[in-house]
Amino acid sequence: MFNHLRTIARAGLLALGFAATAAVAQxxxxxxxxxxxxxxxxxxxxxxxxxxxxxxxDNKNSGQSLAQLVAEKASPVADVTYLGVTFGIQARKExxxxxxxxxxxxxxxxxxxxxxxxxxxxxxxTLGFMVNVDALKGKAIPRSWADLLKPEYKGLxxxxxxxxxxxxxxxxxxxxxxxxxxxxxxxxxxxxxxxLMKNEPIVPKQTSYARVxxxxxxxxxxxxxxxxxxxxxxxxxxxxVIPAEGTLIVPYVMSLVNKGPNADNGRxxxxxVLSDEGQAIWANAYLRPVRASAIPKEVQSxxxxxxxxxxxxxxxxxxxAEVQKPFSDxxxxxxx
Numbered sequence: 001m002f003n004h005l006r007t008i009a010r011a012g013l014l015a016l017g018f019a020a021t022a023a024v025a026q027x028x029x030x031x032x033x034x035x036x037x038x039x040x041x042x043x044x045x046x047x048x049x050x051x052x053x054x055x056x057x058d059n060k061n062s063g064q065s066l067a068q069l070v071a072e073k074a075s076p077v078a079d080v081t082y083l084g085v086t087f088g089i090q091a092r093k094e095x096x097x098x099x100x101x102x103x104x105x106x107x108x109x110x111x112x113x114x115x116x117x118x119x120x121x122x123x124x125x126t127l128g129f130m131v132n133v134d135a136l137k138g139k140a141i142p143r144s145w146a147d148l149l150k151p152e153y154k155g156l157x158x159x160x161x162x163x164x165x166x167x168x169x170x171x172x173x174x175x176x177x178x179x180x181x182x183x184x185x186x187x188x189x190x191x192x193x194x195x196l197m198k199n200e201p202i203v204p205k206q207t208s209y210a211r212v213x214x215x216x217x218x219x220x221x222x223x224x225x226x227x228x229x230x231x232x233x234x235x236x237x238x239x240x241v242i243p244a245e246g247t248l249i250v251p252y253v254m255s256l257v258n259k260g261p262n263a264d265n266g267r268x269x270x271x272x273v274l275s276d277e278g279q280a281i282w283a284n285a286y287l288r289p290v291r292a293s294a295i296p297k298e299v300q301s302x303x304x305x306x307x308x309x310x311x312x313x314x315x316x317x318x319x320x321a322e323v324q325k326p327f328s329d330x331x332x333x334x335x336x
Contacts, residue, residue, distance in 0.1 A: 026053055028265040031065035031081040031257075033058050038123070038225075038252070039285035040082075046281060047272050053265045062087040069096040069257065078257045079266030084166065086321035088119035088253040097255035100267060104274040107291045111314040112251050121251035122273050123287040125223035126312045127167070127174045129241040130230065135218035142219060144244040145175050149195050158202035158217035162193075163328040163336070165205055171221040172327060173320060174248035183319045186327050193335045203336075212238070223250070228286035228302055242304060246311045251290075 035041030035057045044055050060068065062083045069081060073096055083091060091097045092114060099117040113120035129148075131141050139152055148157050162168035176182075176189025202208075202217050209226055211217045213236050227240035254273065256266050272278045279294035288303065289295055295303070303309075 026265065028053050028055050028079040028262050028269045029058075029077055029260075030055050030269065031058055031068060031078045032060045032062060033082055034060075038287055039281060042285075043273065043278065043281050046277060047269055050277065051265075051268050051272060053268060055269060066091055066094070066096070070094050073258075076257050076260050079260035079262045080254055080256055080269055082122075082252065082254050083119070085119070085121070085251040085253050085317045086324075088114075088255060089318045089321060091255060092118040096258055098258040100256040100270060102267065102270040102274050104271075104291055107274075107293065109290075112249075112290060113253075119253040119255045120274075121290040122254050123279075123282040123289050124249050124251045125225055126242065126288065126309065127170050127221065127248050127250065128224055128227070128243060130212055130220045130222040130227040131239045131241060132212050132215050132218050133237045133239055135212075135215035141239055141241060143241060145178055145192065146245070148219065149192075149199065151199070153219065154199045155202075156218040157196065157199055157221075158204065158208060158211070158219065159221040160208065161203050161205045161336075163331050167222065169324055169327070170248055170250050172331070173315065174221075174246075177313065177315065178243065178245035178247065183316060183323050186323075186330060189327075190330060190334055193331065197335065212236075224288065224303070225286040232286065232302055240304060242308045242311050244311070246313055249312045249314050251314075251317070252287075 033040045033044065033055060035044065040057070044057060047053055047055055065081050065083060066087050069076070069078065069091060081091070081097065097118050101117040102120070105117070105120070108120050112124070129142060133141065136156070142148055142153060147153070159171050160168035162172040172189050175192050176186050179188040179192055181188035204211070208217055208220055209230070212220045213230055213234060224240050227238055230236045230238040254270055256263065256270060260266050274291065276294045279289035279291050280296050280299065282289045283295045283299040286302070292306070
């Protein structure tokens with residue numbers, strides 16, 4: 001009897017071992033895939049349904065993800081990672097991601113991917129004006145960076161502090177480029193913020209979505225997806241404006257982790273997020289998928305026309321990261 005029970009126990013342990021192995025084989029760990037951001041929740045469920053691969057939710061941000069990837073470089077835990085583009089560039093420099101060109105690679109525009117495949121954009125945000133039309137109280141919707149300097153918009157404009165918030169820095173780069181500056185010359189951007197100070201802008205350090213919906217801030221420099229979310233999900237009288245002089249595209253990227261434990265599953269995850277179905281999930285979350293052809297027709301109507309987005313440009317994002325601190329120091333010294 002004892003031997004029989006021991007045989008049963010051993011068989012049970014072997015079965016558990018096989019089950020655990022199978023579970024691991026059908027898992028891919030993604031750093032920075034938070035279900036409440038960009039509708040990663042729907043994306044993770046779709047990945048499971050279509051590929052059988054479980055991707056546990058992960059609430060790190062880009063900086064935390066990169067720090068952990070570096071700390072685990074000798075023995076990686078993650079298989080893929082999702083990062084703001086400047087962090088993706090840094091991840092390549094640190095050697096914690098590896099080259100992979102997923103399905104639909106050729107649909108990703110140059111400038112929105114590392115040529116060797118160490119990172120590639122899956123969706124992007126475009127910086128512009130998120131406008132609460134009701135809060136303007138009859139004033140015209142501003143259409144250009146120059147418009148925001150007009151006296152009638154005094155006290156109505158807001159932007160996140162560019163010395164501490166990334167979206168604020170994106171706005172600074174966008175207006176600087178639009179007014180003739182470069183990443184080596186922030187003079188036009190600094191001059192713009194000095195001039196804007198005469199209109200007494202509201203300059204919070206944290207995301208101000210709710211303050212726009214309430215009308216406390218009538219015009220906020222923010223991403224298009226927040227404006228579309230306000231308009232279509234929260235049913236607010238909000239419009240998104242791409243300024244006439246141009247603006248900046250901000251990519252969000254993914255990468256295959258170097259020597260990740262479930263690399264094959266990681267590749268399948270990356271293939272899926274660039275598939276028609278994966279890209280449509282981003283579009284339904286009001287982000288602009290990198291494969292414009294994958295946007296469903298019913299979703300396309302929620303975005304401004306492609307002719308408007310033609311004014312949204314890319315920059316050298318590696319250089320943008322390098323000059324962020326010098327810009328911040330100058331902004332604090334000369335503007336605030």
